[in-house]
Amino acid sequence: MSTATSTSVRPAPRLFTYGSMARDRKRALIWSYFFLVVFAIFFLTPPVYMLITSLKSSAEISAGVSPWIVASPTLSNFTGLLTDPVFIRFFWNSAIVSIIVVTVTMIVSVLAAFSLARMKFWGSATLATGVFLTYLIPDTLLFIPLFKMFAWIKDTTGIELINQWWVLIILYPTLTVPFCTWIMIGYFASIPKELDEAAIIDGASWIQTLFQIFIPVAIPGIIAATIFAFTVSWAQFLYPLAFTTSADQLVLPVGIITTLIKGDVFNWGQIMAGALLGAAPPLIIYAFLMDYYIAGLTAGATKG
Secondary structure (H helix, E strand, C coil): CCCCCCCCCCCCCCCCCHHHHHHHHHHHHHHHHHHHHHHHHHHHHHHHHHHHHHCCCHHHHHHCCCCCCCCCCCCHHHHHHHCCHHHHHHHHHHHHHHHHHHHHHHHHHHHHHHHHHCCCCCCHHHHHHHHHHHHCCCHHHCHHHHHHHHHHHHHHHCCCCCCCCCHHHHHCHHHHHHHHHHHHHHHHHHCCHHHHHHHHHCCCCHHHHHHHHHHHHCHHHHHHHHHHHHHHHHHCCHHHHHHCCCHHHCCHHHHHHHHHEECCEECHHHHHHHHHHHHHHHHHHHHHHHHHHHHHHHHHHHCC
16 A cells, blocks of 8 residues: 655745735836926926016016016016017917918828828838938928028029018928828828728729718827927928018017017017917917827827
8 A cells, every 4th residue: 555645735826916016006106106297397397487487577587586486476578579569470470371381281291191091002102101201301401402492593583582471381391291191191091991992882082082081080190280280380490590581571489589689688588478478379289189199199100
């Protein structure tokens, strides 16, 4: 008779207990909130400083007291700008240019993206990549050739393109169309092919397919591209600085700097107030449409 002793099977020790998991989760949350606080402080400090400075008078700013304390708050910097016809002109120039640029950009981008994403033809993938690569060329390398081209057009045809606010409507799409087209290509590529195939079988044309099926489905992507185009055209600084000089032709970013800085005299109160007023339209748009913007960029980045 075998006298072998039977050994009981013991369960393997748990590597992680519920207590350790809870501690790890708590530690991760603490670090997450810590970095979020650091992130918020880092990015909110400049606008808070701008707001505090805009509420100070020139005398208080020159006094050199604590930059984070407002002894006598005043709205004179804001009222002075909002009642200044020159500043209002800057604002309207920016608004008109931005609205027209966004309209032109979206028309071109939607049609181009739909063609490249759905109407497959020879070289469409290469062309789509080339469209995006043009966006990577910095505008600091382009404004000098553009300036020479405009000078040549004036010498050849007599048409003056320098120092005209409307010339920005021609220039800005070179910055907005490539990236917006890339966003829309990714979003159109994420839409199931069965939709356009069913529409084509039912006898719909490509234009009908675009306007009746793709555009309604791609609203988040269109909103994301629209926000991007508006932000670029509203905040662009280099092109208006290089191509416009007269006060009545300037847009808001350049107008604030050129009119409120006179020699070595900086009117910091009105400069900060003007910067805050100029940042208000994009800020309002992002506040209400942020979810669509993120959804459009996410789809454009992961599809296509």
